[in-house]
Structure formats: structure tokens, C-alpha cells
Amino acid sequence: MIKYLGLAISVSLIAGPTWAADKIEEPPVEPVPLYDAEIRGSTNVILDGFYLRVGAGYSWPIIDGIDYTLPGTWGTFDEHDLSETWLIEGAAGYQINRFLRTELSLSYNASADFSGSTSGSCGVAIDCVSTDSSSWSAYSIMASAYVDFDFWSDGSSGIIPFIGAGLGGSYVSYGNLNNQSCETGNPFNCDPLIPHQGQSNWRFTYQLSAGVSYQFRCDIVGDVSYRYQHIDGGEMFGYAAGGGPGYDRGINIHSAIAGLRFYPGRDCTPEPYVPYEPIVYK
Helix, strand or coil: CHHHHHHHHHHHHHHHHHHHHHCCCCCCCCCCCEEHHHHHCCCCCCCCEEEEEEEEEEEEEEECCEEEEECCEEEECCEEEECCEEEEEEEEEEECCCCEEEEEEEEEEEEEEEEEECEECCCCCCCEEEEEEEEEEEEEEEEEEEEECCCCCCCCCCEEEEEEEEEEEEEEEECCEEEEEEECCEEEEECCCEEECECEEEEEEEEEEEEEEEEEECCEEEEEEEEEEEEEEEEEECCECCECCEEEEEEEEEEEEEEEEECCCCCCCCCEECCCCCCCCC
16 A cells, blocks of 8 residues: 555656646736727827917908098098908917917908998089999908917817907008099989099007817817907098098908917827726735
């Protein structure tokens, strides 16, 4: 009995190491990194730094009033109207943080048609009404500041309301004003057509705006906005045939604008998100 027991122990001692050597250890499994975008649905990148913006829209310019000189007195336009027009603009700005940005912009309001009329005496009758036509356009250079109400998205995504205000100057250009006066009640009894040279000049301008933006990715943001712009009054047309010069009292421009902001050089690749693993004490 003792003989067989010793033989069994000897066999087990010889076979044991051989079995251990044949066992294959599996390599440790590395956890697959989870990205913040997969967990939160966004890259969660706070926008700051330099950006470029382009925009286009439609504008409704309104003249406050028009005065003109006559020999020994002043006259006022009874009617004055500017047609609707389109605008384009470009800007360079700096996003200070997700709440505040500054911007320098150049915008162009394309040519709009002007129509107006005055009343009084003329060369063919005592009671006359004039028909006046011209054109108007303006370039504006503005320095603005904007507040983005980004209280819920961490600068990552979603619809963000904003407001802005700016100061600057506008170069206003009027085409030649063509004026013709006809007898009231008899539109065929008229003075000759009189052209007045249109005037161009720089004027002080301020603007207020409000809108919403949407971040498509960390380096592209779209926005739509309403903008009110006021241009100070100035000379509109020159002297001709005893009338002029004429001055507008100021121009108010209401605009609807859509634009895109580009943040060059920004890396939109999300950083790996490492889940929290509690410490296990053994």
C-alpha cells in the first residue's frame, strides 16, 4: 500500500509543472475609450479665439425727413420713400468666452430707389406738386460687442440667444435727384425736368441687434438676427435752378440677416472620456 501511494505522489509532482506550462494566460482586455460626444451628444468645446463671419439679408431703410433750401426760406418734402433692398457683410471677431465676443464688420446696403414729392408754387402755376426720384446706398464700418446667453450648453451646442450693440460710420451715397413740378390737377402742365447732383458723405452710425445662433460643430456657428441701424442726417442733393441743397434728417434701417461664423484652426476631434472607476481595496 505504501509502495503505491509513493508512486502516485511521484507522478503528480512530475505532471503538475507540465500542466501549468501548457496553460495559456489571456492578455488583459483594454477598455474601449468612450468619447464625450457619444455620451453627451456634442464635442463640448467652449468657443473662444478668433473667428470670421459672413452674412446676407434684406433691409428696409426709412428716411426720417428731408429739408431743402429755397430763396429766403426752407421747404420740406411731403412724401419720401426708400425701397426695400438687400445687404451683404463680412466681419472679423474675437470670442472672449462663451458669453462675450467683439467684432469689426463691413456691410453694404445695395442701391435702393428713392421717390418723393413737394408742394408749392412752380414756374407754370402757383399751386404745383413735384415728382422727385433718386437712388441711395450705404457702406457701414462698425465695431460691436455681443452677449451670448449660453447658460445651459457649456458652449457646446444648441440654440443660443444673443444681443449686440455697435458704433461706427456709414458712407452714404445718393444718385442725382431728378425733380419735375407740375400744376396741381393738370399733370401735363409742367416745368422742365431739373437734375440735382447727388451727394456722398460719411456719417456717424449706431446699431442694436438681437438673434439666435446654432453651433453645427465646434468651428462653425450659424445665426439669424434682426438689426436696427441709425445713420445720422446729412446732405442729400445739391443746388439747381433756385432750389437746394437738400438734407435728410437721418436714416433708420431695419434688417433681417442670416450668417455663418468660422473659427479657423479649431480641432473638433473630441477628447477620450475616461469613465470613473472606484478604487477597490483588497
